[in-house]
Amino acid sequence: MNAPTRMMRADESATKHTKTPMTMIQALRSAMDVMLERDDNVVIFGEDVGYFGGVFRCTEGLQAKHGKSRVFDAPISEGGIVGVAVGMGAYGLRPVVEIQFADYSYPAFDQIASEAARLRYRSACDFTAPLTIRMPCGGGIYGGQTHSQSPEALFTHVCGLRTVMPSNPYDAKGLLIAAIECDDPVIFLEPKRLYNGPFDGHHDQPVVPWTKHPLGAVPEGYYTVPLESAAVFRPGKDLTVLAYGTMVFVAEAAARETGIDAEIIDLRSIWPLDLDTIVASVKKTGRCVVVHEATRTSGFGAELVALVQEHCFYHLEAPIERVTGWDTPYPHAQEWAYFAGPKRVGAALKRVMEA
Amino acid sequence: MNQHPPLHLHVPEPTGRPGHDTDFSYLHLSRAGEVRRPPVDALPSDTSDLAYTLVRVLDDEGCAIGPWAPDITPDLLRFGLRAMMKTRIFDARMVIAQRQKKMSFYMQSLGEEAIGTAHALALSEGDMCFPTYRQQSLLMAREVPLVDLICQLFSNEHDPLKGRQLPVMYSVRKAGFFSISGNLATQFIQAVGWGMASAIKGDTKIASAWIGDGATAESDFHTALTFAHVYRAPVILNVVNNQWAISTFQTIAGGESTTFAARGVGCGIASLRVDGNDFLAVYAASQWAIERARSNLGPTLIEWLTYRAGPHSTSDDPSKYRPADDWSHFPLGDPLARLKQHLIGIGVWSEQEHQETHDALEAEVIAAQKEAERYGTLSDGRIPSASAMFEDVYKEMPAHLRRQRQELGV
Numbered sequence: 021m022n023a024p025t026r027m028m029r030a031d032e033s034a035t036k037h038t039k040t041p042m043t044m045i046q047a048l049r050s051a052m053d054v055m056l057e058r059d060d061n062v063v064i065f066g067e068d069v070g071y072f073g074g075v076f077r078c079t080e081g082l083q084a085k086h087g088k089s090r091v092f093d094a095p096i097s098e099g100g101i102v103g104v105a106v107g108m109g110a111y112g113l114r115p116v117v118e119i120q121f122a123d124y125s126y127p128a129f130d131q132i133a134s135e136a137a138r139l140r141y142r143s144a145c146d147f148t149a150p151l152t153i154r155m156p157c158g159g160g161i162y163g164g165q166t167h168s169q170s171p172e173a174l175f176t177h178v179c180g181l182r183t184v185m186p187s188n189p190y191d192a193k194g195l196l197i198a199a200i201e202c203d204d205p206v207i208f209l210e211p212k213r214l215y216n217g218p219f220d221g222h223h224d225q226p227v228v229p230w231t232k233h234p235l236g237a238v239p240e241g242y243y244t245v246p247l248e249s250a251a252v253f254r255p256g257k258d259l260t261v262l263a264y265g266t267m268v269f270v271a272e273a274a275a276r277e278t279g280i281d282a283e284i285i286d287l288r289s290i291w292p293l294d295l296d297t298i299v300a301s302v303k304k305t306g307r308c309v310v311v312h313e314a315t316r317t318s319g320f321g322a323e324l325v326a327l328v329q330e331h332c333f334y335h336l337e338a339p340i341e342r343v344t345g346w347d348t349p350y351p352h353a354q355e356w357a358y359f360a361g362p363k364r365v366g367a368a369l370k371r372v373m374e375a
Numbered sequence: 376m377n378q379h380p381p382l383h384l385h386v387p388e389p390t391g392r393p394g395h396d397t398d399f400s401y402l403h404l405s406r407a408g409e410v411r412r413p414p415v416d417a418l419p420s421d422t423s424d425l426a427y428t429l430v431r432v433l434d435d436e437g438c439a440i441g442p443w444a445p446d447i448t449p450d451l452l453r454f455g456l457r458a459m460m461k462t463r464i465f466d467a468r469m470v471i472a473q474r475q476k477k478m479s480f481y482m483q484s485l486g487e488e489a490i491g492t493a494h495a496l497a498l499s500e501g502d503m504c505f506p507t508y509r510q511q512s513l514l515m516a517r518e519v520p521l522v523d524l525i526c527q528l529f530s531n532e533h534d535p536l537k538g539r540q541l542p543v544m545y546s547v548r549k550a551g552f553f554s555i556s557g558n559l560a561t562q563f564i565q566a567v568g569w570g571m572a573s574a575i576k577g578d579t580k581i582a583s584a585w586i587g588d589g590a591t592a593e594s595d596f597h598t599a600l601t602f603a604h605v606y607r608a609p610v611i612l613n614v615v616n617n618q619w620a621i622s623t624f625q626t627i628a629g630g631e632s633t634t635f636a637a638r639g640v641g642c643g644i645a646s647l648r649v650d651g652n653d654f655l656a657v658y659a660a661s662q663w664a665i666e667r668a669r670s671n672l673g674p675t676l677i678e679w680l681t682y683r684a685g686p687h688s689t690s691d692d693p694s695k696y697r698p699a700d701d702w703s704h705f706p707l708g709d710p711l712a713r714l715k716q717h718l719i720g721i722g723v724w725s726e727q728e729h730q731e732t733h734d735a736l737e738a739e740v741i742a743a744q745k746e747a748e749r750y751g752t753l754s755d756g757r758i759p760s761a762s763a764m765f766e767d768v769y770k771e772m773p774a775h776l777r778r779q780r781q782e783l784g785v
């Protein structure tokens with residue numbers, strides 16, 4: 021298969037540890053395992069995460085290994101989970117909590133937006149909330165409207181939060197460790213359709229496992245992928261695609277299928293983001309397409325379009341396009357009419373090349 | 376000098392796990408007929424003891440005994456048994472259809488059939504249930520056409536919900552069944568609002584709110600208790616304590632050394648803890664609470680003690696977190712077998728009628744499934760149109776959605 025050329029940034033602290041093939045689930049588990057080992061203050065909890073190890077099995081085995089006061093089940097109360105995490109964080113712990121699906125983050129929204137996000141500011145650093153809130157997001161699993169949403173823009177709109185979304189096992193582990201070590205609250209969105217393999221939107225084709233992908237090779241020990249650093253997922257000269265999560269692979273398929281030499285930037289950290297990498301790429305290509313799974317209006321794509329316009333206007337040779345989910349709740353049966361697959365992304369690439 | 380030993384965190388555990396049997400003594404059961412039945416106008420505080428004991432009518436021999444034994448006709452009993460059997464047969468068939476990929480997902484209610492069935496029979500036309508995804512027995516008791524339900528499950532061209540909802544997330548207003556949300560607990564407080572609306576309008580309708588043991592941890596549950604108490608809302612607050620919330624035992628929702636019924640008394644709400652596997656107890660307790668609500672005496676919280684006999688959903692494997700044969704040791708038994716034993720005992724039912732009814736219901740479900748399949752299944756692609764996806768977001772479709780629909784070319 022077409023392995024993506026991925027340019028490692030110099031500041032990535034990948035160690036020379038032996039690499040092991042991991043799914044994204046295993047990589048996330050490994051990150052939490054490493055951090056439970058390294059830092060006594062790390063605690064992990066959420067619905068079904070303790071004995072069972074989470075409905076997606078990301079925390080499987082961690083309770084048996086690290087004990088019940090480090091890894092435990094929580095009541096079904098997202099507001100409660102984040103609320104106690106804020107209290108623990110203020111005490112000095114580093115809670116890593118799981119919201120079972122991003123769609124269930126709303127009951128926690130007050131604790132996230134009014135409390136975790138602003139505790140540092142309102143107390144002038146007297147108290148802080150260094151928590152990591154993991155949540156699977158995105159569609160592609162016939163999950164219907166309450167197991168498919170991509171609410172990243174709700175979080176990027178809140179000052180004081182960091183919002184992160186990895187697209188592969190290597191980044192997932194390095195970013196999660198960086199998130200746990202970060203003293204700010206981090207919303208860590210995990211595209212569930214990528215848990216077991218890269219997915220390019222061709223839902224009728226068999227799933228490719230991560231073992232067959234270079235980014236499924238993950239160091240066993242400690243390393244970080246720094247926050248606020250994007251990756252050039254696929255270098256190219258025709259146009260720039262700004263994407264994150266599942267859409268990175270969809271964009272790659274669209275480039276392959278249209279023959280357009282797209283430079284695909286995987287944001288990795290959605291906000292705050294790595295503006296330099298974006299601006300350098302758009303100044304080079306002169307064209308830009310923004311892609312996300314989430315609904316269009318007031319989606320994060322709008323922010324990206326505005327930033328590119330502000331910083332690259334005199335280099336642009338075509339209007340910037342957005343390819344996104346439709347402005348409807350995520351449907352169940354019509355999932356593939358809803359999902360912005362390679363055909364829709366490819367059509368946008370062509371339009372922008374022809375403009 | 377600090378004389379205290381270091382603190383440590385208490386994390387509740389179930390008594391049973393894979394490899395060792397559950398000690399069910401934690402349930403603190405009462406004997407059938409043992410618990411008193413207060414008058415319907417009892418003060419909430421006068422129900423405190425009933426929040427910690429267990430209302431039961433059927434004894435081990437299947438006899439109906441004690442003050443809660445309801446006055447109920449053999450016809451209604453047979454109707455109830457039939458609705459429970461239909462629920463169980465329907466569930467079993469749909470689990471198979473899910474394995475055959477005719478639908479994406481399914482949730483069965485095995486072991487919990489008595490609760491919705493008997494409760495629905497005690498409610499009146501016009502009352503509204505605000506259910507969770509595990510109350511299909513309400514629909515069976517109200518004789519909702521099976522074809523409609525299966526078309527929803529198959530997300531096919533005749534799906535009344537136009538393919539928008541996960542299987543099981545029905546909405547059947549005309550059967551008093553509110554639209555199911557995937558977000559737990561939200562319906563609980565909405566039911567209180569429905570009941571308040573009935574009171575504001577001077578109607579006689581009541582609401583019946585449903586929630587699982589696990590979801591009582593959500594704030595919407597606690598908020599519902601407060602609003603129901605404050606406005607003395609005509610609402611039944613049903614907590615189905617089936618011991619598990621996916622892999623999480625009910626003590627993690629706060630059931631350790633207390634009961635879910637006790638939450639109600641603490642909020643000034645009349646509360647009962649009832650054997651949910653005892654059709655007669657469910658009917659009697661529902662009648663009591665319904666009479667209170669309809670007489671402007673306010674809400675009742677009922678904890679129904681039962682056991683989630685099947686997996687949480689078709690995506691779950693309970694043998695990973697609880698003993699595989701746990702249900703067979705559950706001391707409250709199988710609700711269907713218990714009602715059957717009672718009916719045979721009082722001479723209004725027989726093994727032969729049971730078998731014939733079973734066969735007839737199975738044939739009915741199979742025929743309904745065949746008919747529904749004529750309108751397609753999720754896997755054969757005969758699903759609601761992509762253009763239907765853009766409808767009903769608003770009453771009138773705004774320009775931006777019309778543009779997006781055009782962009783999709785449908």
Ligand SMILES: Cc1ncc(C[n+]2csc(CCOP(=O)(O)OP(=O)(O)O)c2C)c(N)n1
Nearest residue numbers: 124509557558559587588589590619620621
């Ligand atoms: C707000 C919210 N959080 C989490 C979930 C995921 N979830 C679905 S069902 C379930 C367990 C619910 O258990 P319980 O309330 O006991 O009902 P039961 O399944 O036993 O009938 C969980 C955690 C959800 N649907 N909504």
Ligand SMILES: [Mg+2]
Nearest residue numbers: 587588619620
């Ligand atoms: Mg439960």
